[in-house]
Amino acid sequence: xxxxxxxxxxxxxxxxxxxxxxxxxxxxxxxxxxxxxxxxxxxxxxxxxxxxxxxxxxxxxxxxxxxxxxxxxxxxxxxxxxxxxxxxxxxxxxxxxxxxxxxxxxxxxxxxxxxxxxxxxxxxxxxxxxxxxxxxxxxxxxxxxxxxxxxxxxxxxxxxxxxxxxxxxxxxxxxxxxxxxxxxxxxxxxxxxxxxxxxxxxxxxxxxxxxxxxxxxxxxxxxxxxxxxxxxxxxxxxxxxxxxxxxxxxxxxxxxxxxxxxxxxxxxxxxxxxxxxxxxxxxxxxxxxxxxxxxxxxxxxxxxxxxxxxxxxxxxxxxxxxxxxxxxxxxxxxxxxxxxxxxxxxxxxxxxxxxxxxxxxxxxxxxxxxxxxxxxxxxxxxxxxxxxxxxxxxxxxxxxxxxxxxxxxxxxxxxxxxxxxxxxxxxxxxxxxxxxxxxxxxxxxxxxxxxxxxxxxxxxxxxxxxxxxxxxxxxxxxxxxxxxxxxxxxxxxxxxxxxxxxxxxxxxxxxxxxxxxxxxxxxxxxxxxxxxxxxxxxxxxxxxxxxxxxxxxxxxxxxxxxxxxxxxxxxxxxxxxxxxxxxxxxxxxxxxxxxxxxxxxxxxxxxxxxxxxxxxxxxxxxxxxxxxxxxxxxxxxxxxxxxxxxxxxxxxxxxxxxxxxxxxxxxxxxxxxxxxxxxxxxxxxxxxxxxxxxxxxxxxxxxxxxxxxxxxxxxxxxxxxxxxxxxxxxxxxxxxxxxxxxxxxxxxxxxxxxxxxxxxxxxxxxxxxxxx
Amino acid sequence: xxxxxxxxxxxxxxxxxxxxxxxxxxxxxxxxxxxxxxxxxxxxxxxxxxxxxxxxxxxxxxxxxxxxxxxxxxxxxxxx
Ligand SMILES: Nc1nc2c(ncn2[C@@H]2O[C@H](COP(=O)(O)OP(=O)(O)OP(=O)(O)O)[C@@H](O)[C@H]2O)c(=O)[nH]1
Ligand SMILES: [Mg+2]
Numbered sequence: 001x002x003x004x005x006x007x008x009x010x011x012x013x014x015x016x017x018x019x020x021x022x023x024x025x026x027x028x029x030x031x032x033x034x035x036x037x038x039x040x041x042x043x044x045x046x047x048x049x050x051x052x053x054x055x056x057x058x059x060x061x062x063x064x065x066x067x068x069x070x071x072x073x074x075x076x077x078x079x080x081x082x083x084x085x086x087x088x089x090x091x092x093x094x095x096x097x098x099x100x101x102x103x104x105x106x107x108x109x110x111x112x113x114x115x116x117x118x119x120x121x122x123x124x125x126x127x128x129x130x131x132x133x134x135x136x137x138x139x140x141x142x143x144x145x146x147x148x149x150x151x152x153x154x155x156x157x158x159x160x161x162x163x164x165x166x167x168x169x170x171x172x173x174x175x176x177x178x179x180x181x182x183x184x185x186x187x188x189x190x191x192x193x194x195x196x197x198x199x200x201x202x203x204x205x206x207x208x209x210x211x212x213x214x215x216x217x218x219x220x221x222x223x224x225x226x227x228x229x230x231x232x233x234x235x236x237x238x239x240x241x242x243x244x245x246x247x248x249x250x251x252x253x254x255x256x257x258x259x260x261x262x263x264x265x266x267x268x269x270x271x272x273x274x275x276x277x278x279x280x281x282x283x284x285x286x287x288x289x290x291x292x293x294x295x296x297x298x299x300x301x302x303x304x305x306x307x308x309x310x311x312x313x314x315x316x317x318x319x320x321x322x323x324x325x326x327x328x329x330x331x332x333x334x335x336x337x338x339x340x341x342x343x344x345x346x347x348x349x350x351x352x353x354x355x356x357x358x359x360x361x362x363x364x365x366x367x368x369x370x371x372x373x374x375x376x377x378x379x380x381x382x383x384x385x386x387x388x389x390x391x392x393x394x395x396x397x398x399x400x401x402x403x404x405x406x407x408x409x410x411x412x413x414x415x416x417x418x419x420x421x422x423x424x425x426x427x428x429x430x431x432x433x434x435x436x437x438x439x440x441x442x443x444x445x446x447x448x449x450x451x452x453x454x455x456x457x458x459x460x461x462x463x464x465x466x467x468x469x470x471x472x473x474x475x476x477x478x479x480x481x482x483x484x485x486x487x488x489x490x491x492x493x494x495x496x497x498x499x500x501x502x503x504x505x506x507x508x509x510x511x512x513x514x515x516x517x518x519x520x521x522x523x524x525x526x527x528x529x530x531x532x533x534x535x536x537x538x539x540x541x542x543x544x545x546x547x548x549x550x551x552x553x554x555x556x557x558x559x560x561x562x563x564x565x566x567x568x569x570x571x572x573x574x575x576x577x578x579x580x581x582x583x584x585x586x587x588x589x590x591x592x593x594x595x596x597x598x599x600x601x602x603x604x605x606x607x608x609x610x611x612x613x614x615x616x617x618x619x620x621x622x623x624x625x626x627x628x629x630x631x632x633x634x635x636x637x638x639x640x641x642x643x644x645x646x647x648x649x650x651x652x653x654x655x656x657x658x659x660x661x662x663x664x665x666x667x668x669x670x671x672x673x674x675x676x677x678x679x680x681x682x683x684x685x686x687x688x689x690x691x692x693x694x695x696x697x698x699x700x701x702x703x704x705x706x707x708x709x710x711x712x713x714x715x716x717x718x719x720x721x722x723x724x725x726x727x728x729x730x731x732x733x734x735x736x737x738x739x740x741x742x743x744x745x746x747x748x749x750x751x752x753x754x755x756x757x758x759x760x761x762x763x764x765x766x767x768x769x770x771x772x
Numbered sequence: 773x774x775x776x777x778x779x780x781x782x783x784x785x786x787x788x789x790x791x792x793x794x795x796x797x798x799x800x801x802x803x804x805x806x807x808x809x810x811x812x813x814x815x816x817x818x819x820x821x822x823x824x825x826x827x828x829x830x831x832x833x834x835x836x837x838x839x840x841x842x843x844x845x846x847x848x849x850x851x852x
Contacts (some may be wrong), residue, residue: 069809074802106834109811137833222801257801261808265815282833291835295822389837392826402826402837426806504803504843505826506810509835 011052011059012176013093015084017117018101019110020067021510023129025049026519027101027159028064031169035526036064037417038519039379041388042508043067043406043424046077048084048092055169058176062099063092066423071116072221076423079225085120086214097123097175099168104134104141104156107276111268112261118150119183120213123175127168128156133511138279146275151181160516186263187216190252194219194245201241206233219245222257287382287511294383300390312479313472315370316451322366323451330359339567343560345551352681353547358540360677360693361670364448368531369524371444375413376523380515384409385507392505398487399494401427401505404434408483411441413527415730419737429498433490435737436747439730440486442479442722444527445670449721450478452673456694457714482722485754535674538667543674546664550638550682559632562625569618580611633682652720652756653713653763655702662720669726711770716763724755783846784827786820792848793817799844807844810836818848 016024020042028036032051037044049064065084066077073079080089087094100117102110107128117124128134128143147154153171157164195216202210210218210230218226219242231238246256294300334355341347378384384406392402403425411418418438425431454474462469494500570577587604612619633639642656649659657679665671673693680696700708725731725748735744780795794814797804811831812818821828826839840846 069806072805072809074806106811106832108832109834112809222805257805258808261805261813265808265813278832285833287835291821291828295828297824385837389826389828392837392839396839401839502841504841505837505839506807507837508810509828509837511833511835 011061012096013061013063014097014099014172014176015063015065015081015092015095016099016101017065017081017085017113018067019069019103019113021508022067022101022103022110023159024067024101025064027099027127027129027157027165027168028062030159030162030165031172032062035522037523039384040382040510040513040515041379041384041406042510043077043421044379046080046420046423048080048089053169055173058173060172060176062172063095068113070113072217072224072226074224075426080423085117085122086211095122097125097172097178099125099127099172101127101129103130104128105130105137105139107134107139107141108265108268108272111271112264114150115184115186115264115267118152118181119216121180121183123178123181124152125168125171125175126150126152126154128154129159131156131163132158132161137283140277142275146271149271149275151184160519184267186267188252188254191216191219191249191254194249198241198245202230202233202238205238218242219249220256220260222246285511290512291386291509294386295389300386304387304390308480309476311374312476313468315367315374316454316469316472316475319366319370323363326363326365330355330363333359343563345556348551348556348682349544349547352551353543353678354540356677356681356693357543357547357674358535361448361535361539361673362532364451364673365528365531367447367451368444369528371447372413372524372527373520376520377515379523380513380519382510382512385509388507389509396502398491399500399502400430400433400490401503402507403503403505404430407434408438408441408486411438411443412479414443414445415439415441415727416733419730419733422737427500427503429494429500430503432738432743433493433498435734436493436743436750437486437490439725439727439734439747439751440482440489440723442482443727444531445668445727446482446721447475447479448670448673450475450718452693452697453714453718454478456697457709457711478718478722481719485723485758489750489754534668534670539671539674542664542667542671543678546638546660546675547678547682549641550633550636550679552637554632554635556632559625559628562621562628566618566621566625569621573615573618576611576614580608580615583608583611629682633679638679651763652716652759653710653767654716655700655708657700658708658713658717662717666726667728669721669724672721712763712766715766716759719762720755720759722755723751723758725751778849778851780847780849782840783818783820783829783848784823784840786823786848786850788820788823790850791817791819792850793852794846795849796847797844798847803844807846812836812846 016028018024021040021044025036025038025045028034028049028051029038032053034049034051036049036051043066045064045066047066051062051064053060053062063084065081068078068081071082071085073082083089084092085095085098098117098120100114102114114126126147128141134141141156143154143156153175155164155167155171157168159165195212198219199210199212199215202208202215214226214230217224218230221227227239227242231242249256294303334351337355338347338351341350378387387409388402388405391405395401395404404422406424407418407421409418410421415438418441419435422431422434422438425434454471458470458474460469460471583604587601587608590601590604634643638660639656642660645659645663646656649656649662654662657676661672661675661679664675676697677693680693680700697709698707702708731744731748734747735741738744778795781792783792783794786792794812794816796814797807797812807813811834812829816831819830821830821835826837829836829838
């Protein structure tokens with residue numbers, strides 16, 4: 001190894017390909033340390049991903065690809081894989097070698113795509129993944145013999161336990177320096193002959209020589225993507241030539257397209273004969289037992305609904321204490337920063353803008369983590385595909401298929417990966433309808449709005465010994481509200497814009513497995529970081545804008561004077577304030593009822609009012625501050641603007657502050673929480689025991705003294721957020737995935753209109769119900 | 773079941789727990805090719821795990837959910 005071949009250190013590009021759900025992304029992550037999304041259902045990866053590693057002095061750029069059943073792509077995600085392999089994606093360039101991953105427990109089928117990959121002639125490494133599963137089933141495979149028959153190195157591996165990863169690395173590096181392989185020739189000479197003829201004809205029409213591989217694929221893929229793309233130079237003539245070629249082949253018993261499967265599976269069986277032994281008897285597995293229940297027509301659906309219900313109950317139950325803790329932390333930080341800085345715009349920017357705004361959204365971090373924990377568990381245990389199976393029946397009623405379910409389910413986390421996941425849907429019309437309704441699924445950015453409103457305005461009632469809470473039920477209802485509205489909308493789209501048959505539905509059901517902690521925790525961590533990042537960038541920026549608009553151009557000198565007096569008074573009355581706080585805590589233990597003739601309670605209440613009497617100067621100061629800041633806010637840019645839009649939002653029961661908050665949250669819906677935090681911190685009702693945003697909302701009033709918020713207003717806000725398209729990134733992804741701005745605009749318009757009408761109905765209907 | 777004469781019938785008519793060997797897949801070429809690539813091709817043994825629409829099939833331990841419609845017919849031989 002003394003002499004250095006110059007090309008040795010050039011970075012080589014290696015593509016990872018194989019059937020869906022065989023562990024490509026798991027192996028990719030193990031090899032490169034770059035996390036690619038992993039889940040136990042087909043179609044997790046829908047876009048290529050790059051990672052790098054170095055082994056034996058050779059640096060390798062690895063490309064993780066969407067799974068594909070064959071190299072004749074039928075969906076957009078498969079198209080990505082095939083394009084990369086054929087070197088037709090400019091950002092990847094030519095591929096130097098291929099890692100073909102197969103599921104060792106289902107080798108015969110997996111070899112189908114392997115035989116197509118071998119036809120490319122690229123240096124190939126065959127990885128027999130899921131070796132543990134194959135062993136469990138009693139399947140015996142001889143990797144050495146298999147390798148010599150195929151003419152490529154074969155490496156058994158368990159990607160999820162990171163076993164034999166180094167063997168894979170060495171094999172990849174060696175393959176990069178191997179010559180091209182000679183593909184096994186499965187096809188008769190007559191077929192190659194037609195290929196050459198067609199190649200000549202293409203040269204004639206387009207002046208470019210198509211690679212033999214592509215021309216032959218063109219003959220084999222009837223109605224495929226290649227057919228439309230490659231015949232572009234002269235569609236009519238070329239398609240006629242293509243059809244003629246297929247006809248001539250038919251005459252010699254070479255029937256396109258069925259012949260390909262026959263030849264390749266024949267080859268696969270021949271290769272495996274004597275290399276693999278499969279036990280005669282089929283053992284019953286855990287999957288059999290679980291499927292009997294989980295895919296049952298009645299029990300399956302019941303389990304599905306129950307599981308969802310429990311998820312939301314437990315989020316509201318388990319995350320509540322953590323959130324209280326976060327809120328406490330937010331208040332402490334706010335007070336500390338506030339006491340350190342002199343009164344002025346800078347202090348206000350930090351305390352009212354950043355801490356009240358961004359902090360207001362960050363307190364929901366525990367809930368976000370819990371939500372993603374559940375989603376990750378669902379994705380990695382193998383249940384997703386079952387849920388799609390169960391939902392197929394319902395989906396066909398609106399003209400979609402179970403295929404649409406997985407993207408929609410992903411949209412509950414975030415619509416962006418959800419919309420990308422529609423790439424796995426073959427039928428174009430179905431894919432379009434799924435994209436258009438995906439933003440209606442309640443994404444995790446909507447959750448903070450629901451949590452805030454539900455916690456502030458719905459009484460905390462619980463049943464069944466605290467196991468079922470009204471808050472949990474409300475969160476459950478709001479989360480599925482968007483999905484329920486999506487049903488008639490999907491039906492409408494399918495009846496008008498995208499008329500067509502309900503497409504057929506075939507989907508692999510992976511075996512169940514125990515979710516792997518590494519994958520689950522990484523996904524939670526990943527989403528939590530994304531949430532914090534978003535709060536630190538987009539939401540921070542909007543908070544600052546909102547703060548500036550609500551602070552300027554008013555003159556704040558008088559307010560600052562009062563604030564200084566309050567600080568003075570607070571230190572004068574420090575002992576009284578302490579006593580009062582202690583007493584209130586004691587009082588809380590007795591519940592919120594009136595004192596009645598209960599001696600100890602009456603005593604405490606008496607002491608508290610006595611203290612209040614003494615604290616009167618302080619209370620008067622608070623009142624003055626509130627009046628001033630209310631005025632200042634009304635005179636600010638934001639306040640003036642708010643008054644202009646108030647008539648538009650008044651029918652929904654909102655005051656101008658909510659109106660501005662909602663308007664500010666069109667780029668990203670979580671902004672509402674931050675905006676309300678800033679607005680109420682600047683101009684809200686505060687006294688010595690005001691506790692963050694929740695209590696600010698509870699005590700907000702109209703100018704005439706009526707409270708702004710009530711259950712109907714909370715409902716109208718929640719319904720608006722459930723239905724509105726307040727996410728710029730989603731609209732951008734819709735544009736990219738549909739290749740048209742029109743659909744992004746359409747989504748925005750239809751959802752916003754729906755939201756306004758929905759919020760109005762919710763306001764009126766709840767008001768009416770509450771009155772009855 | 774001991775008869776040597778081959779009995780073919782459409783796959784969706786199998787009862788839960790029954791199995792057969794695929795003899796022919798007919799229908800729109802795109803769907804037929806997709807099914808073959810996914811593993812449902814002539815010569816494989818297919819089990820009906822759960823009937824209905826969609827149903828659950830099993831081939832070599834691999835389960836599939838599938839909804840049949842007019843666009844494709846899968847004939848299986850149940851004589852063995
Ligand atoms: N038992 C076992 N499970 C594995 C092994 N490798 C990966 N898995 C699991 O298989 C599942 C699928 O893994 P992915 O890496 O997402 O599969 P993929 O091939 O990238 O799938 P797509 O992107 O959908 O095509 C995950 O639940 C992994 O934990 C293995 O060697 N043995
Ligand atoms: Mg993947």
